[in-house]
Amino acid sequence: MPSSAAATTVKRLAPGLVAALAAVGLALLVHVVLPSLPAMTVAVVLGILAANLPGSSTLVSGVLRPGLHFAGKHLMRAGIVLLGLKLSLGDVLALGWITAALVVAVVLLSFAGTYWLGKLFRLAGDAPLLIATGFSICGASAIGAMAAVKGTRHQETVLPVALVTLCGTLAIGVLPLLMNPLGFDPLGFGRWVGASVHDVGQVVATAQTAGAVALSAAIVIKLTRVLLLAPMVATAGVLERRAHNRRISSADRTASLPRNSNTTTGASRPAAAAALDADSAGPAPAVKFPPVVPLFVLGFLLTIALRTLGWVSPPGLELGNFLQDVTLGGALFGLGSSVRIRELLHTGLRASGMALCAWLLIAALGYGAVRLMAGFH
Template structure:
């Protein structure tokens, strides 16, 4: 018996997804090309993290005459998809960088100290944002990105608090800007502050936002600085899941709208935890971890290009001056907190 009526869309989700794919392709192809260019620039100039280059390319695409019309028109669907969904996929793969065994190797005093720095950084940055009269959601996202792990943390917090993707654009731009400042400024302070390599590495790991920015900054002081910086930074990254869970629970307790609530911990954050647990078992060979690191760079790079392509510099200068000042103040606060934590962790270095 033939069915003459329309087929319900939800009976054929795969068909529906295929139907929605062609509009995504132009933006996704542009994201892929931008990531290839960003990785090439990073290979030529290791001091420039690929993720930072990807954001800059997105900003250029959004603001150069001719190209800007394409990013807000035919390319918008794929660029928006990358900014949301590929960001979440990249967060899952980020878990494969976190070894709980390595983190525990720092010792409980250091772990408690780093946790304290993250909490005080989060609270202080949120307070600075509100002091500069930024909206609560923007202050929350800036505090999350600065205190934990940059754009990845912003994406996770936005999901659990149901913050619109367009509201993540300014925090991502600010966390990228301040992390890039750290790459250029912190190495210049090693001499005046008389910091040894390990102490400098601990400072970088405790205060710089994105993992790639930490690597770019710490490697200027050698392998010893880089090793300490990465472990301290990944300790902060490990705090992403509990921070997001607490934010999700808080959102549930305060929301009385009666609508459907997001999960306390989004599925992709659970994926991040699962990947971190898998990495901690030590069963994954080095080749798999290297491939995962490349995949994470591709996914997050595409996402950051997509987010950067939504930033209109003219609007940012008009509406984001207070946000920029707040971000710079927060950056100084976290740098001071990170330096104090590094001195306490490694006395005599």
């Protein structure tokens, strides 16, 4: 019986997963032909096209949907674990404590500023938190991690991913044009890109326009930002668990009120009665607490440790990087396939304006940090 259920699940998920992997292959091919286009950005765009073109939209919303939803959630987590193989604590320590402190300051200030902008623009639900996480740390990967620990619905991650892709793609075209007007040498430009651009692939595509020195500096700064993903998500997990406990405690206090108590008045009386009715019907189901640190974040920390200790061979690192491209690309195709352009134009204009303001804020913070780095060196 269990094997039959497993076979049914595989049969239901297979079409969407095959489509996602095929899209990743196409995205990687496009990147080989046009290196300036990051494969992950292409994967998102392909997903959006698949969801909105007349022929494919029916398949995306029908037989492919279960597998694409699975890819957007679970392949994203696998990709985050593999992302740790890019990180070595030795590279971060080589920056020096002043540079590392400035990078941390940029992340915290950009997170706080973007979150405040999200509230200012009255974005609903977890959108301000997800956008702030994606913009300040590492794009769609960070959005997926934060959504997991917050228990955010898959549909609510679509807009933040679309916005981080839009602004990151914009950076690829705009930032190189500003290198000379802002007086950056290749090293300074690379640091600015690493501190300001969202996704790792977008950082590489932007920085490589100024040469190897800029690319190397950008990657180290960017991966230092990525390193902050674990503590940020863990902090969100702790806060979410405390909020969950407060909600449970509040419900318990309401349920413990006596039926004829004079304090059970107004809006609280129906709630108390409902709680008592539920209690009389039998034992309540076990409460599922949100994780403080999800397993995939622990996996991310483990792969960082393996890379730092040198326990992964060069062929193993190459395989890990390839698998990371496959899993994250498949996840981003799945998320992109949830974007409906008509709905985005109807509901996302205010969010797009907020995202552009956040993009300018982070670019300005990164610029200031790079100037301070140059001053200290």
